[in-house]
Amino acid sequence: MSSHPGPFDMKSAYARLRPDGSAQSLPVDATFWQDLTAGKFGDFHNEYLVTTQSFTQNWPLWEMHPKGDEIVVLIAGSVDVILEKKDGNKILPLREPGSWVLVPKGLWHTARVHALSVLLFITAGEGTQHRQVDF
Secondary structure, X not given: OEOOOOOOOOOOEEEEXXXXXXXXXXXXXXXXXXXXXXXXXXXXXXXXXXXXXXXXOOOOEEEEOOXXXXXXXXXXXXXXXXXXXXXXXXXXXXOOXXXXXXXXXXXXXXXXXXXXXXXXXXXXXXXXXXXXXXX
16 A cells, blocks of 8 residues: 555555545455455445456346445446335436436435446445345
8 A cells, every 4th residue: 555646556555544634545356355355454444445347248137335335437438327115127328428426325226337448446345345236
């Protein structure tokens, strides 16, 4: 984990935003998500993780962040972010680079990918839950 000012590349270092206003880079490798889930980087209480991900296929899982909102920004491509609502799913199309959605705390969401896409996430990751997509 680095505290130097960079520059960094989102392919090899994600950003951790702390409640005191400080930030830290986290090294990304093949075991990053496993290490994160195992608590290697702490519990992320009141913290945000800033990441980018590339997608060629629909997400196989719904996810939900019980401790805070998530911002999803389209960098490239075409994606529908789907929010699970009691009265039916709400589809939020992201078509133009820079367009973004706010996923409210506690709301299950997934995505349909229409073309190779890159998304930037600012996530309150503490307690994140996942379940299989059923459609």
